[in-house]
Amino acid sequence: MTRSNNRASGATGTAPPTSATAAAAAVFAAAKASTLDEARLLREALARVAHQSLRMQRQWKGGQYAEAVVAACDVAAELRVPVGVGSPSSTAEDTTAPARSGRLLSPRSYYDLYLAVLQALRVLETSLWSLLQSQPLSVLPFYEHAQHSPYVVARLYPLITVGSVYVRSRQAPAEDVLRDLLEMCAGVQHPERGLFLRAYLLQAMKDKLPDEGGEYAGSAQGSIAFLLRNFTEMNRLWVRMQRDCPAGERARREHERRQLQSLVGANVACLARLQALTVEMYRDTVLPQLTEQVLECQDVLAQECLMDCIVQAFPDALHVATLPHLLQTCAALRVGVDVRSVLTGLADRLGRFARADAAHHTLLREADALQTLLQWVPQVLDSQRAASALSDELQLYRALLGFLLVAFPEQRQHCDALLGLCAKAVSQRLPPPAPPPTSVDETEDVSPPAPTTTSELPPTRPDTPMSATRRRRPSGDGQAAAATPAPAADTDDPDVVPLLERILLLPLHHYTELEALASLAAYPTVMQLLPLENQRALAAEVLRRSLPPGSTGRGVAALPLLEALLGLVRPLLEQMPGEEVMYHRRTGVPYLAVDGELVRGYEAQQHLVAQIVYLLRTDDLRLFVRLRQALLSGGPARTRLTLPPLAFALLRLLRVYRARHGPAACDKLLEFVHQVLSDLADVDASTALRMHLQGAAAVDASELSDDRFLYEFMAHAYVLFEEEIADSRSQFSSLVLIVGTLGTLHRLDADNYESLASKAVKHASRLLTRADQCLALCACSTLFSDVGGGRWEASRALGCLERAARAARSSVAPAERALLLLDVLNRAMLILEELHERAPDTARDAAPNDVWDDFCRFTADTVDSVRDLLTRLEPDASGGKAAAARLARALAYLRDVRELHEGVFLRLHGGAA
Amino acid sequence: MVLVLAIGDFYVPHRCCELAQRFRELLAPGKIQHVLCTGNVCSDEIEALLRRVSFDVHIARGELDGPAWPERVVVSIEQIRFGLCHGHQVLPWSGRTGDAFTATASSVSAEATAHVRALHALRRDMGVDVLVAGMAERPALTSGKLGGLVVQPGSATGAPRVTDPWPSDKADNSCKTSNAPGFVLMDVHGSHVTLYTYVQDRDDPQQVHVEKHVFERPDPTASALLL
Structure with missing residues (x-):
């Protein structure tokens, strides 16, 4: 009594601070004392069990079988010890016989005692069985001996033991014994004791239930009825544990009930294992009764645990057949039940079911599983709106998406809808002051992002002068970066970002065709919820999966698909607020930097971006124009890496372009190449010079009749050499390349060749060092010594x-x-x-x-x-x-x-x- | 038995998207002792791949590589002196091709084009027995008038050149339109080199054509008299 008083005063918290600590100390001491009491109680009980068990074995060996059975009753009598939590007064009326001054065993300790008793009873069972093997005795007398004890609990445990042997000996029909025992178990209505007793009943009988193809005669219907009845009773007792509990003990009691959930669940597991359980039986009898129980008990914990148990225990094929019923039950559960994890489990199981065998797909299709899920899931979630964490909700979408992609990969609109739900779920949880970028709610947009950032970002309109993005001041960028946080990074839940990533990777793994991925309008929207780094990693993964030779995809041949792809990889394309460009001191090559530090690893990602051009399977220049425009938004540090492959691909296109569209159309192509190269010249003159030389070589090989563009490319190379390349080593190597290329050109007009060659000689003799002059002039000599050419x-x-x-x-x-x-x-x-x-x-x-x-x-x-x-x-x-x-x-x-x-x-x- | 890999002209991503999976499998770590790379590595990933193949990696600078690597390298392996140079510095370029090799597939062809002659002049000047150089569209081996060998491993990725014709007139930018990727593996034993040219089949990426050639360094006493 003093304990509970102390606890009460600690809980009210009205005492001044000094006495509050004292009260807390008292509670702690009381808790410690109660565990000490409990430990002693358990120790004493275990000692008595051991003692009685020995007595039982001695008597059995002595042939005093009846006495041994009575001794077994004494062993079981120890299970009458008071059990439970809460104030002793609440259970005082139950604790009659050996109650020791209101002390209680927790269910955990009671379980230890229960195991010890079971061990003794197992000895009785094996002894009885071996006796029956050696002598033709009847079990009935033992069955009656076991009922000699005056206490119900003490009587029933040995009775179940003997009853199981009775069934096993086949001296009585299993059905009769089962019915008898079930009736008698109803005599124990104390929650914990009743639960454990029935758990023992189930354990002893589960391998003796009549079943299709089983050893024991009888109808499987009877077994199902037995299990359902036992389940009903156990569930009622389990729920009652909570009812008898005072408010202060609620949390602790719930914890203890969770520990006991497997006892109740064992009935369901047993049902699921019955061979005779057909789809019809499950649909018409078992599931309705189970769910009726679940709904009737109105207990949050029980509903949660049992629904989960039902979902996990029964075979997938049964779930497929009863999906509407199951989901209907889910929708009717009480508020506060974690229905999402139940649904997650269901969807995961269905996903595995679909993956296991292609034949299962037709089964799922016939059952209309997808429609049912999609119809019910929103209703179920609506009924539970207030009560779950974001990560639970995302977990559910992850499972549903996994199922959908395996079983119904062609249903892209539903996949898209699910992604949309993810985006909605995340953006709903965000605190209003830091909303996600407005574009989150749009679908399929490739326009500039949120208005807040537009001023900082280079616009993605065509013909943007490159200089606009050069040498931006880091101070302004820093502010912009603070103003647009990555939405999902805001939540405290560490699971949200990895979950979103998993969700986004799922379609990537299932859709090998880029078109399929691109048709998911909500995909970029969900992507934008991630922190920038994760967005980029994901975009890189998109590219890695679609690029040949990694994929068998058909590539990109139309503008809308390219737009969609660019939308997907946008995080890699654009210069983000906070990023700046640093120029190499000597070579002037631009690099990406944040806060004055070079960004590591961005080049590998940009190499992937650079390879987008290899996806283009068309000679439609509009696609190339669009790609250039997208690449330009990345700023110099990126275009340095991404433009050369674009230019090269265009040059390579030249020959086939000429063959298809005629020489006149080539002007357009070559003008566009010039544009790209002049963009490149702004950021990396030395590579631009090399690309101009490639251009000259391409035109030379393309069988174009006049050498206008040929001369133009070479002239541009010279201009770059003269104006942009300052480093003397670079000048020398560039000049050697110019001379080398010039030597291979055959279509140049003689006068043009003459002027370009003498220009080369002039540049060679003006290089900085004597060594460079000498070597370059040696190289120039080849311009006039091509005897064969x-x-x-x-x-x-x-x-x-x-x-x-x-x-x-x-x-x-x-x-x-x-x-x-x-x-x-x-x-x-x-x-x-x-x-x-x-x-x-x-x-x-x-x-x-x-x-x-x-x-x-x-x-x-x-x-x-x-x-x-x-x-x-x-x-x-x-x-x-x-x-x-x-x-x-x-x-x-x-x-x-x-x-x-x-x-x-x-x-x-x-x-x- | 010492295995030396001659490989280069990757051009990833400048002209080509990837090193073929089949080649990645062939270039497993731990089999090859020395790597002579003719340059145009372009990406860090490829460099890392080469360094996984062997501890001893020599890379010459291609026209698209940065200034970190040397223009020329000389390595002695067993009794053979190897020279390594990308070859874009060696003028003239005219007639640079692997045609000579395919014309006489079973034997090492004699030097033919102006570029290859210039490469042999460089080989003599560097005083090496075997010069490994890039700029060929597929593996090519050419012997000099008076001994000596120029090994051109071609492009490991089959990176196309702007001047190469298209296999068909379909507009297809994928790697399928590139040249046949290849490299050369050399088994050096004393003054004796067995060369294996690896060329990936253009239609069946799993198939690799391997051809074997033999190079014996000429008796050095003849030239020793001159020195």
């Missing part, structure tokens, strides 16, 4: 080489001088060889011409110069050794191909050695 101007080729040699000799370091001259020498030797190979007449026979002589003399002079330099070099000077080795290799080759190089040897001052 008909571009053979001996004097100009030689002129280039002589200028190169002059540049080499102007170099200050002697070793470098030697090395550069060796490069000139190698080039001269190559020209000799080319000349000999391609036009042997010119080389030798046709009138000892000056050209051959000139080249031989030049080569010989160069060899002499290098030798001269090397003799004057310190033997261990850096580069000296390398130069000597290179010279030796060159001379060895000259000697080995003597017939070709005779002219050179004749002119060598130092002789051949």
Whole structure:
């Protein structure tokens, strides 16, 4: 009594703070005392059980069977110990015989005691069974002995034990024994004791129920009736546990009831295991009775647990047949029941059912499972609106979507509707001051996002000047970033974001065709609820799945599909508030940064974006135009990576475009390429230059009759070289590429070639270092020495080489001088060889011409110069050794191909050695 | 037995979308000792893939790579000196193609085009026995007049060039229209190299055509006299 008083004063909380802590301490002490009491009580009871059990076994061995059964009654009598929670007074009237000063066992401890008693009874059962095997005895006397105890509980446990052997011995029909026991169990109406007793009844009898194909004779109908009856009774007792409970103990009592739910559920599990249970029986008898019980008891906990139990226990095929009934029951459950997890479980099971076998699909179709679900689920949810967490709701949608995609993949409109529900659920839970971007409620939009961000974002209209997005100030971006939070990141629930991701990945995994995914209008809407990083990861996954060769998809051939795809991957395309562009100090290459820090890993995602162009299976330029427009919204750090593949794909299209639409249409294409390349030139001049060269090569190969565009591409490359490329290393490598490309162009008009080639020579001789000048001039010599290609101007080729040699000799370091001259020498030797190979007449026979002589003399002079330099070099000077080795290799080759190089040897001052 | 992989010109994503799955399977880690990459790796993912293939990876700079990698590399493996260079620096480009290789599929072809001749000149100048270079549309092997070999592994992704004709006149930007992807695997044993050219079938991505060639370094005493 003092305990409960203390507890009450602690609970009221009216006492001043000092005494409140004292009261709390008292409650704690009381709780501790009660557990100590309980432990002692349990210990004592267990000791008595052990003692009585031993006595029983001794007597059995001594042949005193009747006494042994009576001893078993004494064992079971220990289960009469008072059990329950709450104030002892409430159960005082029940606790008659061995009640010990109002002390109580919790159901948990009672369960331990119950197990100990069951163990003793199992001994009795096996002993009795082996006795019956050895002697032809009747079980009936034992059955009667067991009823000798004056206490109901003590009498019934051994009675059930003996009864189970009675059935097993087949001396009595199972049905009769079952009915008898069931009647007698009704004598115990104390909630916990009754529950445990009936649980024992079920456990002892569950393998002896008459069933189709079972060992025991009798009708399966009887078994079903038995189980239903037992279930009904147990459920009533279970619910009553709560009714007898005072308000203060509510939570604790609920916790204890949850621990006992499996006892009640065991009936349902047993029903589900019956072989004889047909669809008709389930639909007409079992389920109606079960649900009637569930609804009648009006208990939140019981409804929740039992519905879950029903959903999980029975085979899926039965659920499919009774879906409307089940859902109707769900809708009628009390407010506060976690009906979402029940439905989630149901949908998950149906999903697995559909996945297991293709034949199940027709079953689901015949049962109209989808329509039923979609018709009832909103009603069920409406009846429970107030009482569930967002993550539970999303969990349900996840399960439904999983089922839908497996069983009815073609029902895209429903998939879309479900996604819409997800979006609605999330946006409804958001606090009003931070609403999601307005576009959340729109479907299928590719327009600029929320008005709040439009001012910060580059507009997605065509022909946006790139400069508008360059070098934006980070301070303003920071504010904008704070103003548009990612909606789902707002919720405190850590499960929401992963759940939304799972929901969004489901259609991605099921729809291999991009069209299917694109037809889900609500998909981008749900995506926008995620934090930006997750949005991007998901968009990257969309691309990874649709890009060849990862997919078998048909690609994108029409504008609406491209629009939808761009809508899906928009988080990757656009520059978001808070992002800025940083330029590499030396190369001027733009990178993406946030708060002054370079963003890692964005390049890999942008490489995926860059590959969108490979999805386009069309020569409709409008799609390419739209793609360019979308890519441009990403800002320089992205377009640097995404534009080159677009330009390349367009150039590659040129040939087929010409074949299909005629040469005149190519102008449009090439003008568009120029546009793309001028966008690229703003962000990465060096790559743009290379792409212009590719453009020239493409036009050259495309059989276009005039060389306008060819010249245009080359001219642009020169302009970029002159105006945009400042780094001297980059200048050199770019110039070599220009010269290399120019050498391969065949369709250039002679005058145009002439002006471009002399421009190259001029640039080569104006490079910064002597080494660059020398090497570039060597490269330029090839522009005039293509004997086979008909571009053979001996004097100009030689002129280039002589200028190169002059540049080499102007170099200050002697070793470098030697090395550069060796490069000139190698080039001269190559020209000799080319000349000999391609036009042997010119080389030798046709009138000892000056050209051959000139080249031989030049080569010989160069060899002499290098030798001269090397003799004057310190033997261990850096580069000296390398130069000597290179010279030796060159001379060895000259000697080995003597017939070709005779002219050179004749002119060598130092002789051949 | 030392396995050396010659591979390069990936151009992902500039010209092509992906390295073929079949090649990813072939390039499993732990089998190959050295990788000689001719450049145009372009993406970090491909570089990581190469570094998984072997610990010893040499990459030369292609025209689209950054300045991090060298223009030329020389590596000695067993008794063979390997040179590595992308080849866009080697002029002229005219006549660069793998045609010579397909014409004489069973043997190593003699040097033919101006570009290949220039590559051989570079090989002589670098003083290497085998020069690995890029810029070919499919694997090509060419021997020099006086010994020496130029190995062009082609493009590992089959990245097309703007000048390549389309296989059909369908407008299809997918990777199907690209060239046959390929690489060259070299088994070096003393001064003896067995070369295997791998070319993926254009129609059946699971099928890979492998051809075997042999290269023996000429007796070095002849040139030693000159040195």
